[in-house]
Structure formats: structure tokens, C-alpha cells
Amino acid sequence: MAFQNTKCECGHQNALGTVLCEHCGKPLTEENSSTEILEMRYDGVARKSQKANPGIIDRVWNFFSSVKIAVILIVITLIGASLGTIYPQESQFINLDASIYYKETYGTLGHIYYLLGLSHTYESWWFILLLVMIGASLVICSLDRVLPLYRALHKQKVRKHDQFLKRQRVVVDADLPEGIAGQEALEQIGSALKKKRYRLIAEDGALMAEKNRFSRWGPYINHIGLIIFLLAVLARSIPGWHMEYYAAFPQGTPQPIPDTSYYLQNDKFTVEYYSDEEMPEQFVEEGRIMPKLFETKATLFRCTADCDDPVKEPTLVEVAKHDIRVNDPLEYDGLMVYQYDFDLTPKLVAVKPVLKDASSGEVLGSFEVQMSNTASTYEIGPYTLELKEKYLDFTLDENGEPRTQSPEPNAPAFVFLVRGPGLEAHGEPYMYFPLQKDKLRFKENVLNKDIMQHIIIDVESMNDVTISDSKSYLNVRKDTALPWIWVGAAISMIGLVMGFYWQHRRMWLKLDGNHLVLGAHTNKNWYGLRHEVARVLQEISMEVDSKAIDRGGNKA
């Protein structure tokens, strides 16, 4: 190619890699005698990347400008993306030790999968690198072709070389019918073409007609859309642009949403089940329980102060309230909170017992004991209670020492040092079990035999017990790039429609005395084009067989 003579016989100096002379359309690379259908891609102009002595920049450019490379990149990406679907991705788990999980669940193969990093395929450097390379390929492939093509279509010559006309796929090479003059014939054909919405350029004894050129830009507009789409996908790695967070929200406690200043509280969670009448008989027989509706009444807060303070409670301001149901998320400031799962195991939050005089039974007052962050002193009537020990899940170890066996308030026990009338001056201990089952199990009345002759601590009714009876599992999502993904997809769709539903049709006519040479080209739908040619020639009573003028072949 390096020694190719790029100067056409018409005198035009073409760029290296040109297939058809930019000026007159004469084929430059083949023998003059050939009658094969011309290669009309990009109108025969040289692509930008076709250069004589490529430097490093050119080589990089040329690499990305290759459609072959683009296809290879896409295939590799597709394979990579499908590998990521073999096992669940790490990001889909709430709390997961990936180094153990894949081995335990899927065996050695799973472990290899994890070690290869396929458990986070879509966040891996090589996958993102592939996306970036596809993006580069899209940009460069497009620019490499669209600019020369634009130039070629922008300044087309009306009068083309005979070889250019005769080697089109649709060719009419015949004498005009008797009784019609050359110029008149061109005018009549012209007005027929105009009716078919062709744009005409006439020159002495030559005519060029063209329509729907814009459809040639369809693929490039499609590419612009894809590039925006890709950029939006890549933009998700900008901090704060993308979040997919799954967490449990116990009722009544605001929980921070990581990397934001927001806290979300599950105010109340309710679940409704299908009744037996509503379910298929088979399900009833199997004893299945099917949830019909689950709903979390949620409040979203913004933290305004003490957000990262290790001790102080954060200052929260309510910003939104919503009843979250499946497919009906809470939406605020780009955050979307979806219902995901639930857990109805009840959990003790606080008790509010009363202090009674043992002999008279008179209630001296009540006090609230929180299970977490328990206050250390309580004043009830004439008595002072000082919290000395606390066990959330009380048990006795092998030495008979009290200890807690879990951090959950399954069997809470509190040791208060009580001071007041009738008790010893330095105080007497009272071991209090809020739950009835524990009172019996650990013999509360025996442990507190002496002090219970003076006072009794007890809850009056279940109203004095605060129970968090639900944990709602919610999925917090944020996707700032999402609108851009839609924009990209929409532009890409516009480009596809432009390219698919319209065809760029051109006809070149040249008169030599009474002899007409017509070449016609389209980028698709040759059937339509050859019929159009036959139709307009009928205007001058020139009958051509639309099948005969199509020389077939597969070159667009």
C-alpha cells in the first residue's frame, strides 16, 4: 500500500488508502478493465487511520480504530461478564466473609472462583479496563470513519467517472427512447425524483439525486449514545454516586446509612399473610405460610451534628416519611429504600417496673430500665437504686459465677444496690429479672429473700414492657448516574432508528448525446432503489426491468 499511486487521472491528489477518487469516483486500486461492483463503504475515502508512517500515537489510534479489535473486545467483555454470573457476587450479601463463603458453599471450584477475583467481577480492574477500551474503540472507530465520510458526502461531484457509474450495483446503460431530447429527459426525470423527495444537483448533461443522507449518521449517533451510557456506568465509581446497601433495621432505632449523612428508622413493620381461603388448596395442605404484604413505616433523618462522635447521640432532623412496600420505595435526594426481607423475632428493648412497698403493696413509683445504655441510678420515692451489675443473657458458669452468654437481651438480669428506709445504710443488693421465666428459673425470690421483705420490683402489665418485635431488612440504593444511562440509551435508540428505518439513496445520471448512463447506490434495501429507478425512467417512457438493472452482489 505504501507505494500506491494516489493521484487520479482527473488530476486529484487523494489521501493514502483512498479506494475511489474523491473527485470523480474513479476506482484507484484496481485494473481499469474490471467490471465488478465497487466497494462503496465510506464512499471510498481513506479512513483517518490509514497513514504511511505511523508513529506511536498513530499505532495506538490505529489499534482502537479497528473494527476487528472492537469485536474482539466486545466478545472478551461478554465472556467476562458471563463469568460473573456463575456464582453470586459478593456485593449481594449483607455480611459475608468471602474467603470462607465460596469454599464452604461451592467447594474447591468456588474457592478458585473467589481467588480469581470473579466474586467481584464487575468491580475488578480488568473488567473496567475492558469497558474503557470499548469506549475508546467506540470513539476512535467512529471518528476515524465519520469525519472522512462527512467530507466525502459534503462535497460530492455531480459528474462522475464512467467507471464509477458503470460499476455501481444498479446501472442503466442505454440510449434514450426516440423523440426525447437529452436535456428534456434529464428535466423530466429530475421532476419525478423531486416528487420522491430527492434533492437534485444538475450540471450540464449530468444530474445527481440524493435522499435521506441523514440515515448515514445513525450509527454514529448510536455510538454517541453508547459512549454516554458507558461513561454513566463508569461514573458509578465516583464516590457518592452509587450505593447498593442491604441492612437490618430494628424497630425504633435510627440506623446510619453509610457514606451519607442520613439515618433511617423503622417505625413499625407489619406483615400480612394470605388466609387459607386465599391460597391454593395444595399450599394449605403443605402448611405453607405466604406473606401477602409487608410494609415498613420508615422515617428518614438527616444528621446535623455529632454524627461521628463516639459518645454523643447524633442530632437528627426528620426529612421524609414513607410506608415502604415491595416495589414502592422511599425516595429522597436520590436515595431509594426498598423492602427486602424481615425478621419477626421479638427483642426486649426496655422494661418499666414499679417499686412497691412489700408489706402494704403500695406503689412508690416506676422507673424505666433500658436494655442498652442502661442508666446507672434511679430515684424512686424514698429509695435510690444504683445499678451494679448487668447481664443481658444471664447464666451461671461452671464455677457458679454469673455471666452473660450472648449480647442479646434473652434473659436480662440487673443487680441494683438499694438504699432507703428500712435498709442497711450502705445499701442492700436486689437482683432483678424482668422476665417471668427467669424469675422462676433463677429463683429471684430466694436470691432477694431479705430485701423483698421491704420492697418488690415488678412490672404491672405487658404495657410496661417495650419490645421491638420486628427487624426489617431494607435495601438502600443510590444511582446518580441513572438518568444519564437513560439519556445514553435514548440517544442510542434514536441513532438505531435513523439508521434502520431510512436508507441513503443516490443516483448519478450522465448524458452523452442520446446515451444515458445511470448509476444508483443505497446502503440498504436495493429492492426499493431499483424500483425507484425503474419508476422514474418510466417518466420518459423508458421501460427497464427493475430486476435486470440490479447486478446483485453483496457490496453495500
Add this chain to the structure above:
Amino acid sequence: MGKRNKVVQIAILAVILIIGGFAIVPSLLQSNEVPVVGSSVPNIKLQELNGDIQSLSDYKGSIMVLNFWGTWCEPCKREMPAMQSAWEKWKDKGVYIVGINYGEDALVVSNFIEKMGVEFPMWLDSKKTAAKAFGIRPLPTTFFVQPDGKVHAIKQGEVTAEELDAYLMQMIDAASS
């Protein structure tokens, strides 16, 4: 025409390189992952049992042992004496041992350490933020942190006195060489 083309080419390639770099670098760094051996520890700020606010970054320059524990956890209880004797042995040699309690009340923690005879500092992770930042799963989990703030070793489960000594010796040797 050639020169202008070259500038445009270089500009386009540069833009692709910059955007690509921004996209790929975070995935290489994995910045919001929990610390692993060799990575830097996140800065945590907690209240000590005595009421002081402590920040991990203030201890840069000392060898640290961060022991995450809870009173209900039997292996945590079993390893406490080993931690305590290591504290007595190494505290004057630039080693700082800290117990980080998983969300329990100060009263519960102080009762416990009194009973166990533990004297090394206790930080209270009352909001469980430190446990989250360190990606703590089973208790106890012990992080051995070098003076430069990098994780030297992570031990999940009970630490024996021998392991404790071995890790500390390694870090002291590395720091003095």
C-alpha cells in the same frame, strides 16, 4: 491538516486515558474495604472507659495490639490474662495494647475487667462503628498494627501468650532494624 489532526488525536487519547484512569484506579485501590494484612488501619475515634476520647491516629508511631472482645465471649475471657501479661511486659517498650469492647455498657465492662484483673486500656465501641470499620466477624479478633499504621497480622479467635509474644517480637525487630 496533518498537524491539527495530530493535536486532536492526542487530545482524544488523553481524555480517554484520564477518564479510564479515574475509572480503574479506585478498583485497584479498593479503598473502602476493611483492613487486611499490609493495609493501613482506618482511623477510629472511641471513648475510653475512663471517659477520655481516643483516636487511633494519635498512636501512630507505637506498636499496637487491638483486641476486639465482648463479655459474653468465652475465648475473649480466656485470652485476657495473656493480654494482661503482655501489657505488663511490653508497655514500657513502645507497645500499646487496647481492648475494644463490642457495644456493651461501661458498667458491664468495668465490672468484667475488675473481676479479671485487667489493667490495659479499654475503649468502648458503643456504636459498633470500629467493629464495622475493621470488618470484625467472630469475637475475639486481634489486630497487630505496626508503628507506620499498617496491619502486621490479624488473629481471629483466641490468642495464646506465645502467639502474642511472637507477633510482638516480629514487629519490634522490624521497627528497630
